[in-house]
Amino acid sequence: MPELPEVETTKRGIKPHLLHQRITDLIVRNKSLRWPVPDELRMLIGYDVIDIERRAKYLRIKTEAGDALVHLGMSGSLKVVSIDEPPSFHDHVDLIFEHFILRYTDPRRFGCWLYLKPNEQHTLLSKLGPEPLSEAFSADYFYSQASQRKTKIKQFIMNNAIVVGVGNIYANEALFMSGIHPSREAKRISRARLYKLHQAIIDVLRKAIENGGTTLKDFVNSDGKPGYFKQQLNVYGRAGKACLNCNKMLKEIRQGGRSTVYCASCQR
């Protein structure tokens, strides 16, 4: 399940390979992703990649003829493979270059490939909140947004209109790190504690990206697990086990259809 650090790592991994390389073909084996893969994507054929940007968990592969907007969904991945590498069952899209292929694999097909005109501001992107590692995501911004919302704090920090890129794993971790109960109403948390949560979100994402960077050299044809899986997870996936802080048993609840794990003793 790609979280923001994995998408950032993917961008850093593929960018040096794709930059200034010419797209020679596009093969779509299964266009049934989140939305149908549009034929307009073929407009990119014959053009060089001039940049790759990440916004939230979207990757934007840019050319003079337009861009590919790619989302990895739940189970998607991109990798650079050799030009004669035979595709597997879940390899739905190949963006083909002269000497290699950018191959998109996605068993659950929650991801997407869309076409955007040059500089097009798509509605998918325009409604997004600030990047968590940008200055726009300031402590004061975070407080002012939270102080007027009745939503439970976990759903608040996972809301892409508030801040992007905080997926379920890191939402659980950031709440544990800041000692805040996931079901607490956002507006009922003190300014000081919201500041602490704000910093925890930044810290946990930054650390994960740093760990992801250690796998970049193996990005091509890599089979190993990315580095951020080495990051110690305090609560996610540890329901029923002992809290690493106080040794009491971690609890699990469901919020908005998603699993929340927390320590009822350390998080209030």
Add this chain to the structure above:
DNA sequence: CGAAACTCCTGAGCGC
């Protein structure tokens, strides 16, 4: 307007 429910899909884990 905000918030919750619903939706897409398949691999993994489980009980028998």
Add this chain to the structure above:
DNA sequence: TGCGCTCAGGAGTTTC
């Protein structure tokens, strides 16, 4: 060993 069942989960869309 294998079948069938349940479930997780990003995020856009629909409903209330």
